[in-house]
Amino acid sequence: MFPVYYSFNEYVLERFGEKLYKLSLNAGFTCPNRDGTKGKGGCIFCSTGGSGDFSEAPCEDIDVQIENAKKQVRSKFSGEHFIAYFQAFTNTYAPVERLREIFCKAVNNPCIAAVSVATRPDCLPEEVIALLSELNRIKPVFVELGLQTIHENTAQLINRCYPLSDYDRAVRLLKQEGINTVVHLILGLPGETVEMVLQSVRYVVASGADGIKLQLLHVLKGTKLEQMYRNGEFEVLSLEEYTDLLVKCVELIPNNIVIHRLTGDAPKKLLTAPLWSADKKHVLNTVNARLRSLDGR
Ligand code: SF4
Numbered sequence: 001m002f003p004v005y006y007s008f009n010e011y012v013l014e015r016f017g018e019k020l021y022k023l024s025l026n027a028g029f030t031c032p033n034r035d036g037t038k039g040k041g042g043c044i045f046c047s048t049g050g051s052g053d054f055s056e057a058p059c060e061d062i063d064v065q066i067e068n069a070k071k072q073v074r075s076k077f078s079g080e081h082f083i084a085y086f087q088a089f090t091n092t093y094a095p096v097e098r099l100r101e102i103f104c105k106a107v108n109n110p111c112i113a114a115v116s117v118a119t120r121p122d123c124l125p126e127e128v129i130a131l132l133s134e135l136n137r138i139k140p141v142f143v144e145l146g147l148q149t150i151h152e153n154t155a156q157l158i159n160r161c162y163p164l165s166d167y168d169r170a171v172r173l174l175k176q177e178g179i180n181t182v183v184h185l186i187l188g189l190p191g192e193t194v195e196m197v198l199q200s201v202r203y204v205v206a207s208g209a210d211g212i213k214l215q216l217l218h219v220l221k222g223t224k225l226e227q228m229y230r231n232g233e234f235e236v237l238s239l240e241e242y243t244d245l246l247v248k249c250v251e252l253i254p255n256n257i258v259i260h261r262l263t264g265d266a267p268k269k270l271l272t273a274p275l276w277s278a279d280k281k282h283v284l285n286t287v288n289a290r291l292r293s294l295d296g297r
Contacts, residue, residue, distance in 0.1 A: 004291045005250050008211070008260040015140070020113050021077040022085040023069035025062060027102050031090040032123060032161075039161035043148070044224035045186070045217065047270055049088060062105040066112065081113040083142075092119040096127045103131070107139050116142040116182075121170035122162040133177035143174055144182045144213065150200045154189050159224070171207045182260055183209045187245050188217035190225075190234035194245055201249045205257060212257060214249055215264035216242055219273040226272050236274040239283065243290050250291060262287055 012020050031046075032038040066084065084106035092099060106115050115135065124143075135141050147167050149155060155164070167183075174181045183204045187197055204212055219229045219236060228234060237245070246262060253259060268278050277283060 004294050005253065005259045006255050006257065008258055011211075011258045016081070016113055018081060019077070019079050020081050020083050021073050021079060022083045022116065023066055023073070024085050024087045025065045025069065025106070026088045027062075027086050027091055027094070029089045029091055029093050032093055032120070033159070034089075038122065039159055041159065041224065043146075043160055044158050044228070045220065046223065047220045047267075048222060062102055063109060066106070066109055070111070080111060082111055083114045083116050084109070084112045085116045085118075087116075087118050090120050090123050091117045092123045092128050092132075096125075096131055099128060100131055103135055107135050112139065114140040114142065116144060118144040118146065118184075120162060120166075121145050121147070122166040124170045124173065126173070129173050129177060129179075132174075132179055136177065136179050140180060142180045142182055142211070144184060145170060146184045147200070147204065148184060148186045149189055149192065149196070150203045151192065151196055154192055154196070157190060168207065171209060175208050180210045181208070182211035182213060182258075183207075184213045184215060185249075186215050186217050187242065187249070188237040190228065194248065197245060198248055198252060201252045205253060210258060211260050212253060213261040213264070214246060214259065215261060216274075216277055218264065218266035218271060218277065220266060220270045221272055222270075229273060238274070239276045239286060243287055246287055247290050247294065251294065 009019070031042060034040065034042045062084075066082070070082065086102075086106075103115060103117070106112050117132070132141050132143060145167060148158060148160060150164055150167075152164065155162075171181055171183075185197070185200050185204065201212070217225075217236065219226050229236070250259065263277065263280065263283050265280065266277060271278055
């Protein structure tokens with residue numbers, strides 16, 4: 001019997017032979033969609049923390065951040081090895097030598113088993129891909145691309161500020177270098193139908209991505225999305241709607257593609273809607289119960 005889906009935990013155990021915990025680090029970068037290079041104000045759903053609200057505070061020394069982050073997770077995780085997760089803002093948006101300095105520190109830290117770099121597909125010039133490829137030969141590197149949707153109208157609405165062709169190029173180059181490529185999609189974006197979401201999932205699967213992160217749309221305080229929500233311009237998904245949609249997405253993802261995430265976390269103090277998503281345990285129980293009904297597909 002096939003597993004319902006290929007989870008990140010399962011993948012990590014197979015590849016590394018042990019559980020790993022992600023340490024959310026902050027390289028102190030910004031984003032071209034915030035500083036005016038590509039856009040201003042950022043994607044409409046993005047918090048002032050650059051979608052890295054659980055990250056360590058930015059500071060010069062990555063080794064210090066690693067030690068601080070380890071202390072934070074000690075009560076939850078007793079293992080020895082971790083993934084250095086560069087999550088906040090755009091983590092390849094800096095001169096390549098600066099990136100080398102930061103990522104090398106992480107790669108060379110003995111407790112780090114792998115590095116994960118969240119970025120935009122339009123921030124991967126060839127020299128950065130070459131650096132990631134070099135690091136990937138030392139320890140596994142995951143590159144996480146914030147795609148969110150393949151639909152141009154939605155991309156404009158959310159102020160993503162790069163075309164789909166940038167995603168196609170990034171995936172092609174990363175795959176050529178054998179770099180593990182993980183794609184973020186948001187479920188429940190304003191104006192998107194179920195079929196539009198499924199089209200995005202099919203596209204990502206066909207593009208050759210190694211992993212997918214499925215994320216519920218969170219409305220966070222202080223964002224443009226929050227204004228739209230309060231103006232009644234769209235509605236958020238209910239737990240039932242989200243679960244139904246998630247099941248349809250998972251059914252399209254073959255068992256060789258790792259599903260890194262099924263919901264996503266929002267900091268409770270920033271969450272405006274949907275409030276049901278704050279009860280993560282209940283959400284995961286509901287989702288997993290539905291997914292178990294797919295067993296044997
Ligand atoms: S690209 Fe990422 S960091 Fe930049 S505004 Fe969009 S979500 Fe935020």
